[in-house]
Amino acid sequence: MHSAARRIWLAHHETPGRAPQTGVAVSRSTIGNRTGRLLGWAFVCWHAYVDAMRTEDEPEGPRSDRVVMPRRMYESIFGSASEVTRPSLVPRTPTPAVPPEDTVPALRDGESDVWLTEWQIEEDGYVVAVGDAIAWALSAMDQPWVDRILKVPRNVPLQLDFSAHELTEVDRATRRDLRGTIVRIDQVSVRFVNDPDGRGFSVPETNGGQQHSVSSLSDRRPHRGDIIGWIVRVRS
Structure with missing residues (x-):
């Protein structure tokens, strides 16, 4: 599988009848530091397998310390997306509106x-x-x-x-x-x-x-x- 095709598959893994999943850039060290996250390790192992299947005529480019994980997989492992490649679907807390000025009553005696x-x-x-x-x-x-x-x-x-x-x-x-x-x-x-x-x-x-x-x-x-x-x- 060529590098460009593999990156597209990783970032936008499609299943028939389902919308493409947004990819999440994940540090290998981030995954490694979360001991016991078996799915995370499985993903890294799968990624290593894909690298091993690289054809000999495919040029070896600079190796990145980051891999791209489908959003749903990331959230199932870590709970929330980080450094997503597309805007988050989680609604953000709106900035409070500035209220109009309050009326100040006149001074009383004293x-x-x-x-x-x-x-x-x-x-x-x-x-x-x-x-x-x-x-x-x-x-x-x-x-x-x-x-x-x-x-x-x-x-x-x-x-x-x-x-x-x-x-x-x-x-x-x-x-x-x-x-x-x-x-x-x-x-x-x-x-x-x-x-x-x-x-x-x-x-x-x-x-x-x-x-x-x-x-x-x-x-x-x-x-x-x-x-x-x-x-x-x-x-x-």
Whole structure:
């Protein structure tokens, strides 16, 4: 049997009345490492037999360390296909759809919105949840920056900065202590785009930021782009 014909037979072994089976590229070492897989060994032995039956006039090409096994045989041995030569018939888990932004209620008396930066939260492993009591030392937030990134305007005058030791004297002058209970947390996500001023780096898309209400800083909802921060509402 010629090499080309044998490869076609291996990859698309046909039985009358049945559709061709999709082939699966399998490492010989993968089969060998699965002790007791008799069918796998039988397939390798069969493949060796076919090689032995190669006609003398058939040129010897470079030997591959991989053989092609019919999909049904592979799945009967190993349970699921790997490195299949055609798309899998197993349905994939769909990517969750990004929900629309949540409506943020107006502030009530005694409530304040505080910005927390995602990379600082991630680095410190800091987690709070709705209902938690907090006592924070805060500083002024860059409101023009918040206005630039959010799709729905929101006043966020304060921020919890975990790098307070790096604040300038002007920032320290805005320090404010806040005690209270967390009543709402909004996840803020943005998509990054090329800087329109051509400075060679990416910036958040102007007025593209989305807000999604969550129960805690570890409760991540489907979103576009990247999470860059959280707006936490505290009631004193």
